[in-house]
Amino acid sequence: xxxxxxxxxxxxxxxxxxxxxxxxxxxxxxxxxxxxxxxxxxxxxxxxxxxxxxxxxxxxxxxxxxxxxxxxxxxxxxxxxxxxxxxxxxxxxxxxxxxxxxxxxxxxxx
Amino acid sequence: xxxxxxxxxxxxxxxxxxxxxxxxxxxxxxxxxxxxxxxxxxxxxxxxxxxxxxxxxxxxxxxxxxxxxxxxxxxxxxxxxxxxxxxxxxxxxxxxxxxxxxxxxxxxxxxxxxx
Numbered sequence: 001x002x003x004x005x006x007x008x009x010x011x012x013x014x015x016x017x018x019x020x021x022x023x024x025x026x027x028x029x030x031x032x033x034x035x036x037x038x039x040x041x042x043x044x045x046x047x048x049x050x051x052x053x054x055x056x057x058x059x060x061x062x063x064x065x066x067x068x069x070x071x072x073x074x075x076x077x078x079x080x081x082x083x084x085x086x087x088x089x090x091x092x093x094x095x096x097x098x099x100x101x102x103x104x105x106x107x108x109x110x
Numbered sequence: 111x112x113x114x115x116x117x118x119x120x121x122x123x124x125x126x127x128x129x130x131x132x133x134x135x136x137x138x139x140x141x142x143x144x145x146x147x148x149x150x151x152x153x154x155x156x157x158x159x160x161x162x163x164x165x166x167x168x169x170x171x172x173x174x175x176x177x178x179x180x181x182x183x184x185x186x187x188x189x190x191x192x193x194x195x196x197x198x199x200x201x202x203x204x205x206x207x208x209x210x211x212x213x214x215x216x217x218x219x220x221x222x223x224x225x
Contacts, residue, residue, distance in 0.1 A: 034213065043201060043218035044153070089153065096166050097143065098214060100153040 002027040004092050006101035014109050017080050021104045023073040023090035033066050033073050034098065036089040044089065048075070080108045112136045114217035116202050122223045123192055131187045131220045133202030142185045143203040143214060144177065146170070153201065159185065192224045 003026040013019055023033070032051045036044040048057045048064040050073065056065040063076040073090055087105045091098035115134045123129050135142050144156040157167040159177050176188045185204075189196055199221050203214040 032213070036216070041221075044216040046213065046215065049213045091153070093214075096141070096158045097155040097168075098145075098153075099155070100145075102152050 002030070002092050002094055002099040004090060004099050004101040006088075006090060006104050008104055009102065010105040010107075012107040012109065013080055015080060015082060017108075018076070018078050019080055019106070021075040021077070021088050021090075021106070023075070023101055025071050025073075025092045025099070027092070027094065028068045028071055029094065030068060030092045031095050032093045033064075034091050034093065035062075035064050035073075035075050036091065038087045038089055038103065040087075047088075077106075080106075082108045082110050084108050114202055114204055114215050116200075116217040116220050118220060119218065120221045120223070122225065125194060125224055126191050129189050129192055129222065131189075131200050131202075131222070133185045133187075133217055134183050135185055135202065135204030136206070136215055137183070139204035139206045139215070141165075141205045142177075142179070143205075144187045145201045145203065145216075146198040147201065147219075148195075148198045156187070189222075192222075194224050197222055197224045 005024045007022045034049045035047040037047055038044050050057050050066040061078040066073045085108050087103040089103045091100045117132045142159045145153050147153045155168050157171045158165045174190050178186050199219045201219045202217040205214045
């Protein structure tokens, strides 16, 4: 069974900092990996999807990478803003279902 | 932009009652999913559904749970006899395998509270 781990569990940074969120998974037979944002009490907003054949994806200030051989993905957030404060979840897809990590709760201080 | 919708946003029910959670997936999507998130815990896969049948289910998805696509637009999750531990946020998702990505689009969730 795929196990997904996210480090750190929580992160507090001043506005403007660049930061990296880490995600590791145990089964390298991953089909794709998706990063989500979750605001308190809300649903999941898809940020980036990386297919197994890709190594990275970029959207605005976000860049996600995937290294299947080491079982790792990172989400890089450039020039963080208070509006980025949320919980960030990574999820690995083994064909037909996602296995989620516990998330990194990010707080960006003004 | 098309989105997955879910109703109700919050459902309160008494233990032992049946509940039906409703979802309208994105219209051209073919795979449908239910996940749940108990407060403070991970999002957990419950079931996937394709071509009018369950394609995969987790150990959580026991005989108390069932899914149905009653018409061309709705996808429902039924819990027959709710327990206190069923209290959670339930998320519906859909995906379009034709794109070859299995990217899942999630709805806003239904918060189920069992008292």
